[in-house]
Amino acid sequence: MTPAQTLMIAAARARLGERAVIDDRELIAPWLTDWRGRYHGQAPAMLQPADTAGVAAIVALAAEYGVALVPQGGNTSMVGGATPPSDGSALILSLRRLNAVRSVSQSEGRAVVEAGVILADLQAAADARGMRFPLTLGSRGSATIGGLVSTNAGGTQVLRFGTMRRLVTGIEAVLPDGSVHDGLSSLKKDNRGYDLDQLLIGAEGTLGIVTAAALTLVPGIAVRAVAWAGLRSPEDALALLRRIEARTELVESFEIIPGDTLALAIAHVPGGRSPVVGTHRWHVLIEAASGDPQADPAATLETLLANAIADGLVADATIAASEAQAAAFWTLRDSLSAAERATGPAAQHDISVPVPAMPRFMIEAAAAVEARFPGTHATAFGHLGDGNVHFHVRAPAGADPARWYAHDAPVATRFVHDLVVAAGGSISAEHGIGQMKRDELARLGPPSRLAALRAIKTAFDPQGLFNPGKLVSLARDLPAT
Amino acid sequence: MTPAQTLMIAAARARLGERAVIDDRELIAPWLTDWRGRYHGQAPAMLQPADTAGVAAIVALAAEYGVALVPQGGNTSMVGGATPPSDGSALILSLRRLNAVRSVSQSEGRAVVEAGVILADLQAAADARGMRFPLTLGSRGSATIGGLVSTNAGGTQVLRFGTMRRLVTGIEAVLPDGSVHDGLSSLKKDNRGYDLDQLLIGAEGTLGIVTAAALTLVPGIAVRAVAWAGLRSPEDALALLRRIEARTELVESFEIIPGDTLALAIAHVPGGRSPVVGTHRWHVLIEAASGDPQADPAATLETLLANAIADGLVADATIAASEAQAAAFWTLRDSLSAAERATGPAAQHDISVPVPAMPRFMIEAAAAVEARFPGTHATAFGHLGDGNVHFHVRAPAGADPARWYAHDAPVATRFVHDLVVAAGGSISAEHGIGQMKRDELARLGPPSRLAALRAIKTAFDPQGLFNPGKLVSLARDLPAT
Numbered sequence: 001m002t003p004a005q006t007l008m009i010a011a012a013r014a015r016l017g018e019r020a021v022i023d024d025r026e027l028i029a030p031w032l033t034d035w036r037g038r039y040h041g042q043a044p045a046m047l048q049p050a051d052t053a054g055v056a057a058i059v060a061l062a063a064e065y066g067v068a069l070v071p072q073g074g075n076t077s078m079v080g081g082a083t084p085p086s087d088g089s090a091l092i093l094s095l096r097r098l099n100a101v102r103s104v105s106q107s108e109g110r111a112v113v114e115a116g117v118i119l120a121d122l123q124a125a126a127d128a129r130g131m132r133f134p135l136t137l138g139s140r141g142s143a144t145i146g147g148l149v150s151t152n153a154g155g156t157q158v159l160r161f162g163t164m165r166r167l168v169t170g171i172e173a174v175l176p177d178g179s180v181h182d183g184l185s186s187l188k189k190d191n192r193g194y195d196l197d198q199l200l201i202g203a204e205g206t207l208g209i210v211t212a213a214a215l216t217l218v219p220g221i222a223v224r225a226v227a228w229a230g231l232r233s234p235e236d237a238l239a240l241l242r243r244i245e246a247r248t249e250l251v252e253s254f255e256i257i258p259g260d261t262l263a264l265a266i267a268h269v270p271g272g273r274s275p276v277v278g279t280h281r282w283h284v285l286i287e288a289a290s291g292d293p294q295a296d297p298a299a300t301l302e303t304l305l306a307n308a309i310a311d312g313l314v315a316d317a318t319i320a321a322s323e324a325q326a327a328a329f330w331t332l333r334d335s336l337s338a339a340e341r342a343t344g345p346a347a348q349h350d351i352s353v354p355v356p357a358m359p360r361f362m363i364e365a366a367a368a369v370e371a372r373f374p375g376t377h378a379t380a381f382g383h384l385g386d387g388n389v390h391f392h393v394r395a396p397a398g399a400d401p402a403r404w405y406a407h408d409a410p411v412a413t414r415f416v417h418d419l420v421v422a423a424g425g426s427i428s429a430e431h432g433i434g435q436m437k438r439d440e441l442a443r444l445g446p447p448s449r450l451a452a453l454r455a456i457k458t459a460f461d462p463q464g465l466f467n468p469g470k471l472v473s474l475a476r477d478l479p480a481t
Numbered sequence: 482m483t484p485a486q487t488l489m490i491a492a493a494r495a496r497l498g499e500r501a502v503i504d505d506r507e508l509i510a511p512w513l514t515d516w517r518g519r520y521h522g523q524a525p526a527m528l529q530p531a532d533t534a535g536v537a538a539i540v541a542l543a544a545e546y547g548v549a550l551v552p553q554g555g556n557t558s559m560v561g562g563a564t565p566p567s568d569g570s571a572l573i574l575s576l577r578r579l580n581a582v583r584s585v586s587q588s589e590g591r592a593v594v595e596a597g598v599i600l601a602d603l604q605a606a607a608d609a610r611g612m613r614f615p616l617t618l619g620s621r622g623s624a625t626i627g628g629l630v631s632t633n634a635g636g637t638q639v640l641r642f643g644t645m646r647r648l649v650t651g652i653e654a655v656l657p658d659g660s661v662h663d664g665l666s667s668l669k670k671d672n673r674g675y676d677l678d679q680l681l682i683g684a685e686g687t688l689g690i691v692t693a694a695a696l697t698l699v700p701g702i703a704v705r706a707v708a709w710a711g712l713r714s715p716e717d718a719l720a721l722l723r724r725i726e727a728r729t730e731l732v733e734s735f736e737i738i739p740g741d742t743l744a745l746a747i748a749h750v751p752g753g754r755s756p757v758v759g760t761h762r763w764h765v766l767i768e769a770a771s772g773d774p775q776a777d778p779a780a781t782l783e784t785l786l787a788n789a790i791a792d793g794l795v796a797d798a799t800i801a802a803s804e805a806q807a808a809a810f811w812t813l814r815d816s817l818s819a820a821e822r823a824t825g826p827a828a829q830h831d832i833s834v835p836v837p838a839m840p841r842f843m844i845e846a847a848a849a850v851e852a853r854f855p856g857t858h859a860t861a862f863g864h865l866g867d868g869n870v871h872f873h874v875r876a877p878a879g880a881d882p883a884r885w886y887a888h889d890a891p892v893a894t895r896f897v898h899d900l901v902v903a904a905g906g907s908i909s910a911e912h913g914i915g916q917m918k919r920d921e922l923a924r925l926g927p928p929s930r931l932a933a934l935r936a937i938k939t940a941f942d943p944q945g946l947f948n949p950g951k952l953v954s955l956a957r958d959l960p961a962t
């Protein structure tokens with residue numbers, strides 16, 4: 001522990017009480033490693049204030065003593081974004097005690113919740129009032145609102161209601177000078193200069209600590225239909241999506257799955273079976289839902305799928321006959337990553353390209369990777385309607401995992417990222433940059449954009465104390481050229 | 482003309498040709514005054530490049546020679562945002578020659594257009610493909626996309642599809658270092674750090690020069706219904722809106738109008754007559770529309786209004802029986818400002834408060850103003866559903882206009898703004914800050930927010946060359962304290 005850290009921790013204890021400061025190494029340990037076990041950090045203490053004023057007090061002390069802070073919610077980052085540096089130079093600032101649902105308004109379609117509220121708890125609070133918070137993802141039982149805002153999280157139901165950016169109407173945050181930015185006012189129109197809320201969304205805690213957010217709620221689901229279809233190609237899948245979109249606005253999910261990856265999931269899930277008969281090269285999972293009990297998304301999907309079969313666009317399709325069957329469909333989708341992981345080491349990439357370019361990219365990029373790295377198997381699945389797939393490169397059979405992760409996977413990753421950039425895409429569609437992709441972001445530029453990111457970071461956080469080492473390197477940390 | 486300006490103009494002429502530089506004072510004159518004639522500036526030259534590369538070249542020269550630039554599109558700012566400084570220290574950078582519609586895609590619901598494209602021309606280009614760009618406003622025949630993006634423009638049809646911020650999916654802009662930020666890629670998911678597009682939207686040309694934008698298109702209108710209702714109070718109007726919203730998502734406009742202001746408009750418009758019989762204290766204009774020819778918004782509104790009349794919420798209502806009648810309803814709405822102006826001098830305010838607070842604010846703020854400034858008449862009309870009204874304070878009868886505008890109006894304005902801030906509102910809902918509201922923004926803070934705005938401005942534009950004197954004062958321009 002540095003002398004500055006010692007002084008700051010003592011000041012925080014004096015100011016906020018015993019409970020706000022944890023320095024028991026056993027209690028801190030679970031929060032030093034990311035949930036996938038890839039990143040390991042050190043932190044001499046974890047601060048856990050109970051409210052926004054407490055966060056502001058800690059930030060003011062951090063500025064005074066020059067101590068860095070790593071904000072943390074549910075610790076479910078996919079890119080090491082919430083793991084402290086390994087040199088112990090930063091303290092963890094846990095937002096988990098800020099867990100109040102401040103308000104839920106059905107008439108306004110709006111909830112104001114604190115950063116530490118767990119996504120599943122927000123969903124339950126909305127459900128209890130006949131409303132719904134439409135964003136969801138696998139880690140919903142752990143991920144917190146502050147982290148979801150700070151990473152502009154996506155998930156499997158982005159198609160209709162968008163990512164977090166679209167669902168956030170205002171933010172409360174503590175800025176690096178210790179002041180509280182209050183953007184929760186819920187004004188539908190406000191043109192008073194640069195939009196600080198938008199700047200803080202997706203900033204990964206590098207510009208401010210999000211303490212609360214105002215969020216859009218939509219009417220609760222009255223009826224839903226979950227369908228599964230087997231078809232020939234990603235092109236046909238996108239053509240099917242366009243047909244469906246032309247007919248209804250109710251589609252919330254449109255997930256594409258390769259046949260061989262589905263086979264892994266079926267083997268992985270106890271009692272798993274394919275929703276459709278026969279073998280198909282590609283599958284799609286479609287969900288349509290409505291808050292209007294008189295809507296009939298099942299009938300709409302049924303007609304569309306029947307026509308698509310008649311036209312030869314779809315080989316076979318089915319609509320879940322019960323909620324249990326719908327849940328079974330989703331279990332297969334949600335098991336893809338785990339099923340793939342069980343087959344051996346792989347390099348995973350969360351990437352996006354423009355939607356119309358995605359079908360071709362999926363085929364051509366996979367072929368290019370397999371040609372360049374003999375023995376690998378490249379496969380992509382996920383959110384076709386968002387132009388966002390998870391592109392996995394499986395190591396050759398018998399590869400040594402340690403060697404793969406240390407040497408081969410990074411080479412494959414740079415190759416995949418170069419293909420993505422060539423296709424006009426993004427190397428981070430929904431997971432953020434964190435520490436995992438920081439150097440790749442710096443490598444792939446463009447330089448003027450990186451300069452703008454660094455200028456913003458320096459303007460907000462001149463001491464570099466907010467989530468150091470994540471997202472963007474400060475100019476002073478760059479090698480001299 | 483300063484020596485630096487002379488050198489830069491010569492360099493621009495050599496680089497971009499004769500046509501890109503206008504220094505004929507008669508040709509420049511129309512662009513030195515805002516359209517309402519409130520602000521008068523000077524500029525030794527007007528630069529008008531033909532494309533993004535030309536804008537980048539001019540910006541690079543401006544940075545090299547230290548010459549300030551005022552970007553200008555249709556020159557329809559309501560807040561003097563496009564008028565150059567009166568000391569001739571800046572050149573006008575006109576974007577009007579960047580007027581290409583680069584692409585319109587029906588299948589993707591997307592258009593890419595250059596900054597100088599006039600709103601009406603974009604609307605026509607969308608119409609020609611069965612699509613619609615849903616944002617509209619009074620100056621649609623002059624206002625350009627670059628200005629609409631840079632001011633996050635609103636208008637009368639924000640309720641369903643939002644302001645420009647919601648409709649912009651990407652931006653191309655020239656940053657103060659002369660580099661081109663290309664955010665047009667149309668990725669639906671992209672989490673590579675701070676969102677520069679969002680930062681440039683509403684920045685009023687102080688951080689970058691928008692040269693093109695990717696915009697969302699929606700299906701063209703197949704059916705629409707325009708209704709008019711007379712009722713007792715803003716509270717009842719909001720209750721009516723909530724009922725309608727609970728039943729249909731198709732409402733695009735919900736405008737509230739006081740009875741006495743409507744009477745002025747009826748007298749002002751040739752052949753003007755009230756859409757409903759009898760005298761009512763308040764009126765609302767409602768528009769609902771759909772791209773689905775099978776939708777029947779007229780029937781929906783008819784049922785809702787009949788029930789509202791039966792319940793005593795609405796006194797009288799009618800639905801336009803023809804497009805001509807619908808247009809007549811809108812003409813009354815669109816004539817309110819002109820009709821008010823014809824009655825004498827007034828102080829106008831574009832303000833917002835949270836929607837649920839607006840009915841009470843309209844009544845109580847008007848009463849407070851009239852009590853504080855005897856003889857004035859305070860009135861508010863506009864976008865109730867957005868929590869945004871135009872709040873006008875008419876001068877007492879017989880007031881001297883020169884004295885009113887020089888002395889009394891600014892005092893009334895500060896009083897109104899104080900009421901807005903007390904209600905948690907914004908002193909600029911949709912018009913922006915420009916030069917008109919810059920000092921009020923600085924007065925009303927909060928200081929930490931102003932510090933953040935200044936830090937961003939300085940980070941992007943350290944020389945202060947982009948639209949100087951607009952939106953935010955740089956730290957160096959502030960009086961020493």
